[in-house]
Amino acid sequence: MSLAEEFYKENIQRCLRQTKDLNYKVKIIGWSRLFVVILGVLTDYILYSQNKLNLILISTIFFIGIFIVLIFYHNNIIQYREKINTIMKINEKGIKRLSGDFTSFEDSGSEYLDYKHPFVDDLDVFGNNSIFQYINDTVTKGGREELVKLLKNEGNLNKLDIAERQEAVKELSSKAVWRQNLVLEGSLKKSKDIDLDNLINWSEGTESSSPLRIVIACTFILVTIFSIYLAIVKVIPQSFLLLNLMVNFIVVKVLSKSMGTEIKLFESIKNSIYGYSKILFLIEEENFDSQYLKNLQGKLKSDKLSCKEEMKAFSDILDWIGNSSYNAYYLLFNILLFSDVFLLRSLEKWREKNGNKLKGWLEVMHKIDALVSVCNLPFENENWTYPVILDKNEITAVNIGHPLLGEKAVENTFSMTGNQKVSLITGSNMSGKSTFLRTLGTNLVLSYIGAPVHADKFSCGIMKIYTCMRTKDNLEENISSFYAEILRIKILIEACKRGESVFFLLDEIFKGTNSRDRHTGASVLIKQLIKYGGVGLVSTHDFELCDLENESEEIINYNFREFYENNKIKFDYILREGRSTTQNAIHLMKLAGIEV
Structure with a gap:
């Protein structure tokens, strides 16, 4: 165990x-x-x-x-x-x-599927049976979005940032109880969909209510108190109190008319702010050793302000806002004491003190919330390893397996170093070519977010991942699957020409055309990719492409094989050097009962 x-x-x-x-x-x-x-x-x-x-x-x-x-x-x-x-x-x-x-988890991030993205669809980053569905434990809207950005490899990746995130992930993965407390606090009280944009816009605003509102409110409160006293001593009839409350109701409506949007915003986010205050308290109070986490934590406090104290004060103010302004108790409280007016004034004072810091505090929380999800990988996979990030466009993997396959994953050893730029992967149908391409691509994605990978040893350069694996037609745009493949390859070529460090994964390229065109097109493409500095793998059934290895030392052949037992086809999914020498299409047709 x-x-x-x-x-x-x-x-x-x-x-x-x-x-x-x-x-x-x-x-x-x-x-x-x-x-x-x-x-x-x-x-x-x-x-x-x-x-x-x-x-x-x-x-x-x-x-x-x-x-x-x-x-x-x-x-x-x-x-x-x-x-x-x-x-x-x-x-x-x-x-x-x-x-x-993990495929039973509700949140698969399917809304982030994007066939135009360089790799997310082909590498199962989002959607059912995806990396996101596997690791996501985020409890804040911003944390979820931050995790999405990490998995998309957005921004400029560099060796130092990846190393710092690795150290942070290592440290947080050892704090299992603390991580669960963070998830707990974020899960207990949670607004369905917190409006972060409007909250940030409010916090960065400078407008404030007129002091005259407070004067008017105080005046009517004093009148109400005095009226209650006069009614008790029977100087005025009790019916006058009803009239007084009706007037108060009208005045409250007039004074809070311009504050309606803000009140609705605060009513909708109060539960989440309560959870955020608890999460930020945990972050500010924890002792961190890694530089990345220390830097984030340092943004939460200064000599004059403490985030945990100010966020608790914010939550306490919001706690006075009723679940509905039309709740009978809250309505009566509002009419008697003009609570909306004073609450909004308290919030304005809080904003004057902390408004320009709230966005930064939430960003810290979101980054750590995302990292807590990443930490599920090292905590639950003790035998995985943290990759070594290189300064050159090479990749070496010892006993690498697909991160989503668990114990079913078949591990292989692979490398592209020195002058090697393109690996041609041949093999019969269902032998494991596509899965191996995804194995490398998925582990690269994990490497760049600071996570460990499913391998005994893994080293790689920092490269932009481009894939062309699951191309499909688009009837709305009148695009065939073959043309869709051409468009993706065009994007890949343009990235290489721009001087990007590209790592490509091409699965059965040009399968939508005849064998001669496929061979010619693939040969031209591979040579262009090498010319413009691309590095990657190409799987193919076109065995003639393997002859390119004889023309260039920058191309190397690998293959997967099948074998037969009792007239049944079997696969060991083991990657071997060299070109494939077997085919199984006819045999598979026979096994399916098709006369050949």
């Missing part, structure tokens, strides 16, 4: 025991509340029958007090049980990842 599996199972067992105890407590407290109500009613009845009316009030207050204490205790236990259940779900999700059952 791996350390990760042991950790997850121990946590699940502990949560089950705690849940059982908490369920028992909830049941006991529920019956206790009923007992207090019955006992209180009986006591008051006995006191009433004995004509001890002066004690009835004391008795009622006493039992109501006990009842309220039980309610608070009951709610606290229910909230704690919710935390325990959430922790158990986090660990159950880990067990599913370990068993390869």
Whole structure:
């Protein structure tokens, strides 16, 4: 049993025991509340029958007090049980990842599938059975978007940044309990879809409400208090209070008319801000050793300000905003004390102090939230290795396997070093060519985000990945699959001509045309890619292409083979040097029952 599996199972067992105890407590407290109500009613009845009316009030207050204490205790236990259940779900999700059952996870990131992107569709970065679906544990909208950016390899990659992220991932992967606490805090109270853009726009705004609003609000509050007093001493009729409240309602509407958008924004994000304050507290309080994490943490505090304290203050202010401005209790509170006016003024004061820092604080949280998901890879795959990033466009892999196949992955050793620029991969149908191309590409993606890879040893240069594997027609744009392939290859060639360091993966290129055109086109393409500095792999059924190895030392042949047992075709998915010498199309047709 791996350390990760042991950790997850121990946590699940502990949560089950705690849940059982908490369920028992909830049941006991529920019956206790009923007992207090019955006992209180009986006591008051006995006191009433004995004509001890002066004690009835004391008795009622006493039992109501006990009842309220039980309610608070009951709610606290229910909230704690919710935390325990959430922790158990986090660990159950880990067990599913370990068993390869991650395709059942709801969030696959399918909205990020983009056939125009250089590699995300071909390498299963998003969608069902994807890298994103496998590792994603983000609990913030921005963290999810940051993880997407990492997996797309957006931005300018450099050796130092990758090395720093590797160190950060190593450190965070060893903080399993801390990572689960972060996921927990982000999962408990969460708005369905927090409006980050409008929140940032508000925080960076400079407009403020007129001080006259506060003066008007205070004036009407004083009038209301004085009116209540006069009604109590019967100087004015109580009906005047109703008129006063109606006037207050109109005044509140007028004063808060321009604040309606802001109030709706804060109502929608208050739960998420509560979770964010908890997450930022965890980040600011933790002791980090890696430079990357220290740099991020340093952005959360200064000599004058502490992010955790200011975000808690922000959350506390928002907590006063009712779930709905039309909630009966909140509406009454608003009419009596003009709460919207004072809440917005408190928020403006908070913005004056912290508004220009909020975006930076959230960016720190989002980056660490994304890294926490990346850390699932090293924590759950102890035998994976961190790649060595080279200063040259080479790639070497010892016992490399596909990260999404788990124990089913067949490991191979491969290298393209020195003058070698293009590897031609030949082999029969279903022998493993496409899977191997994806194996290299997927591990490269993981290398560039600072994660470990499924290999015993892995080294690579920093290259832009371009693929052409799953081309398909587009009826809306009147594009055939063959022409779609041509367009992707054009993008690849243009990238090489721009001087980009390109790593390409081409699977069965030009399969939509006749054999002569396919061979000629592939030969010309490979020579152009070498000419403009491209490095990569090309899989093909065109065995004649393998002759290019004799023309250039920059081209090397590899192959996959099949074998037969009891008239059944078998594959070992082992990569071998040299060209393929076998074909299996006719045999497969016979096995399928097609007369040949």
